[in-house]
Amino acid sequence: MISVIMSVYNAEKYLKEAVDSILNQTYQDFEFIIFNDCSTDKSTTILKQYEENHPKIKVIYNTENLGLTKNLNSAIAIANGDYIARMDADDVSKPNRFENQMAFLTKHTHIDILGTFSNDIDENGKIKRTRTVPVRHSDIIAMLPKFSPISHPTVIFKKASLAKIGFYNPKYRTSQDLEMWFRAASAGLIFHNIPDYLFEYRVDTTFLSRKNFQFRCNDCKLRLEGYKRIKLPWYKYIYAFIPLALGMVPNSIYMQLRRLDPR
Template sequence: MTKKVSIIMGIYNCEKTLTESIDSIINQSYDNWELIMCDDGSTDRTYEIALKYAEKDNRIKLIKNKKNIGLAKTLNNCLEISTGDYIMRHDGDDIMVKDRIEKQVGYMNTHNCDACGSGAYLFDETGIWGLLQPSAIPDRKCMVTGAPFIHPTVIMKKDKLNQVRGYSVNELTRQRLEDYDLWIKFFERNYILHNIQEPLIYYREDRNSYNRRKKKFRIAETRARLYACKRLNIPYLQRILALKPLIAMIVPNMIMRYYHRKKARKKGIAN
């Protein structure tokens, strides 16, 4: 019997991209899934678009928050009504590779891990411009400068996610760092984390998005990294690297552009 996958998706004002995102799920090579979408107070046609899909496909469930409450609580609302063995993340502006679910379920079934991510093609309105690939077996030290996963690529064992009580709702997660807080909890419990070494989603990101990160977010990101260092007992000397977001605030844009493009190493992959 194939394992059932619950895909949880918080949706908010994504009317321009939601159709393509949902279609990429419906067209998967693996069909034992349910899609649970929770609208977080959208003011455009996002809810109406999602409702049309839910009315046509009984694998698709749609719920709605009375007001905007943020992604962490929205994802927990999805988690509460999920019935799958595995929980998979996806966003309303990203696109799955056709065999993403099949490959990740197969990997989870045959490897000793509690959560599994993958690489991601980076794309914008002009096409694919880069590729991100997290390390195959990340350890807690990665939290000093980054994260073990690209959040919307992750599939997790539901029982493990329930053990840490899903996504935390606190000051950290309200700063768009709900996934970072979750990875801290995973490492604290010594969960085994892997990444498939190939891209399984198209991750929508403007190639100049780093220029628009506000000072407030960079400060919050630095605080989150120092907080993770403390909780995960990272050696003090290594904690200096957690200050990278603050350094980025004073580095000239030209240098940041070079670093950003190098990090998202371009492969010249055609659509």
């Protein structure tokens, strides 16, 4: 069984579309664990309606805002599934996402962490660009120092495998996925991406504002720690400062530079 985990904070605009995309999966052997992180918009009302009408959904209502990292770890702690699937409250999973990922994991039992290709969509659901990532483990590890080689919300991973490294590091409120990938790589866990577009990743007008200077400093710090874990040669540590450099350029130039991103 899959345990789908999602954290929600003021996500009313896209929440129904996100939840429905999980409920409408062709693969139905899952539970859906949602942490409502003290939302002040209509998210709470929306979630209560879903919880009342869908037995697969379990909603936990936080009494204080804990942030994504702690919510994900708390959801994993109560998960009953052998597999954990990520989902964000503003994205969309294609109907065959779980079916395709579970078919692959059943056939390739050595894989611990499995992602997919995805499409970036705007606030209206229009595709803005395709997001490809390395497919094979060796190529994923090669990209890891430069860019995140797995799109976090597309992931399904083996709960038992990630338990060996303690899941998400609560020290990080952002970029917690990248930090976990470094630890997973250093522990010898096996990555793979399915080269199918099974996910739609929301990149709306608030996308750049969420990646502020503090976010980029945090990203740089965890990269430096990650490089030590994977024993990256010292002269390649310059990769860690790419996020800081990008944060110093105007948004218009940043969007042009994104076109150079190989993913």
